[in-house]
Amino acid sequence: MSAYRPPYPVPGVIWASLPLPSLLVNEAGLILEANPAAEAFLNASTRVLTGQPVLDRLAIDAPMEEAMARVRANQAALNINDVDVTSGERAPVQCTLHLAPMHDNPGILLLILSPRELADRLGRSMGAKTAAKSAIGMAEMLAHEIKNPLAGISGAAQLLSMSLSSEDREMTDLIVEETRRIVKLLEQVEQFGNLRPPDRRAANIHDALDRARRSAMVGFGSHMTIVEDYDPSLPPTWADPDQLMQVFLNLIKNASEAAGRPDGGTIRLRTFYDVSLRMRRKDGTPAALPLNVEIIDDGPGLPPDIAGDVFEPFVSGRENGTGLGLALVSKIISDHDGWISVESVPGRTAFRISLPLAPKDKRKDI
Numbered sequence: 003m004s005a006y007r008p009p010y011p012v013p014g015v016i017w018a019s020l021p022l023p024s025l026l027v028n029e030a031g032l033i034l035e036a037n038p039a040a041e042a043f044l045n046a047s048t049r050v051l052t053g054q055p056v057l058d059r060l061a062i063d064a065p066m067e068e069a070m071a072r073v074r075a076n077q078a079a080l081n082i083n084d085v086d087v088t089s090g091e092r093a094p095v096q097c098t099l100h101l102a103p104m105h106d107n108p109g110i111l112l113l114i115l116s117p118r119e120l121a122d123r124l125g126r127s128m129g130a131k132t133a134a135k136s137a138i139g140m141a142e143m144l145a146h147e148i149k150n151p152l153a154g155i156s157g158a159a160q161l162l163s164m165s166l167s168s169e170d171r172e173m174t175d176l177i178v179e180e181t182r183r184i185v186k187l188l189e190q191v192e193q194f195g196n197l198r199p200p201d202r203r204a205a206n207i208h209d210a211l212d213r214a215r216r217s218a219m220v221g222f223g224s225h226m227t228i229v230e231d232y233d234p235s236l237p238p239t240w241a242d243p244d245q246l247m248q249v250f251l252n253l254i255k256n257a258s259e260a261a262g263r264p265d266g267g268t269i270r271l272r273t274f275y276d277v278s279l280r281m282r283r284k285d286g287t288p289a290a291l292p293l294n295v296e297i298i299d300d301g302p303g304l305p306p307d308i309a310g311d312v313f314e315p316f317v318s319g320r321e322n323g324t325g326l327g328l329a330l331v332s333k334i335i336s337d338h339d340g341w342i343s344v345e346s347v348p349g350r351t352a353f354r355i356s357l358p359l360a361p362k363d364k365r366k367d368i
């Protein structure tokens with residue numbers, strides 16, 4: 003393009019052929035380098051883009067300044083799920099955002115935009131949420147259709163077992179057991195589709211966290227140590243308390259399952275107030291999301307091959323996982339105008355949820 007040479011080594015071939023729009027951003031938030039995919043996305047050359055504030059060139063529907071500061075401070079990569087990104091001249095594209103520190107130069111960040119895969123795979127120009135919805139709609143329909151014949155199969159196996167020797171009965175037991183497992187899975191799929199719109203009211207985040215913690219401690223999380231690190235002055239949020247509890251429960255469950263050791267691990271439930279966290283609504287108006295909840299575990303971290311897609315439905319890194327837990331979390335949080343992100347390295351995985359305040363006149367309701 004020109005004789006311009008970046009003042010630091012960039013692995014040229016990979017950088018140039020990377021199909022995803024990628025930018026290097028310095029400590030002041032200025033673009034240092036844009037790969038050809040980013041030049042195409044932004045409709046401008048690296049030369050023009052260099053030195054411009056990245057957030058002027060890209061309108062990103064997420065609290066980017068805060069996210070970049072966090073990546074610099076922790077020197078750990080951050081994935082942000084499901085955000086609208088636009089260069090101002092085109093319709094917003096729904097992307098997963100990857101922000102990573104450059105380890106040899108801690109002030110510089112690598113920002114990669116990855117347009118949502120599911121929508122791509124479906125080959126339609128629809129947002130990921132719509133794509134996910136239709137994938138789930140299809141799964142829901144299938145779930146309903148499969149449940150009926152399954153009941154027949156299981157009933158027939160039970161009848162058959164009555165005239166069998168105990169040795170052969172093992173087989174029919176297996177049929178009954180496995181059908182039960184499939185039915186359970188299908189019910190989960192149906193539950194996802196049936197999620198009602200949230201009944202929002204002034205809600206105490208700590209109450210929802212406590213309900214989730216108690217439920218975890220008597221069940222799937224009994225092998226874990228759960229530590230509370232609460233800001234007791236946290237004002238109420240504007241949420242459906244049951245759905246909020248479901249969100250925390252799913253996150254604590256994942257953390258418990260990730261520990262993968264009989265002696266368990268530690269889960270920290272942290273809440274804090276942060277006024278600096280603002281995001282842009284779709285209509286461009288700013289919205290504050292000052293109420294923050296983090297569910298942090300000391301397990302092995304997200305499996306690298308699915309780390310960017312864990313919020314997609316049916317993406318699972320566990321043998322018996324359905325991959326619906328985080329998709330449900332993501333849907334509920336987005337229904338609440340909130341924001342979710344995950345930061346994960348071996349030994350520390352933190353899911354952070356940021357929520358809005360209850361309207362002033364409703365806060366005394368609780």
Ligand SMILES: Nc1ncnc2c1ncn2[C@@H]1O[C@H](COP(=O)(O)OP(=O)(O)OP(=O)(O)O)[C@@H](O)[C@H]1O
Pocket residue numbers: 252256257260299301302303304305312317318319320322323324325326327328329351
């Ligand atoms: N705290 C965590 N630590 C490590 N990996 C995690 C963590 N949370 C989620 N994951 C990974 O993300 C995947 C997707 O999680 P999700 O909750 O959506 O589905 P699942 O747990 O596999 O199935 P389900 O929740 O439907 O039973 C998990 O299978 C796991 O590989």
Ligand SMILES: [Mg+2]
Pocket residue numbers: 252255256323326327328
């Ligand atoms: Mg799960």
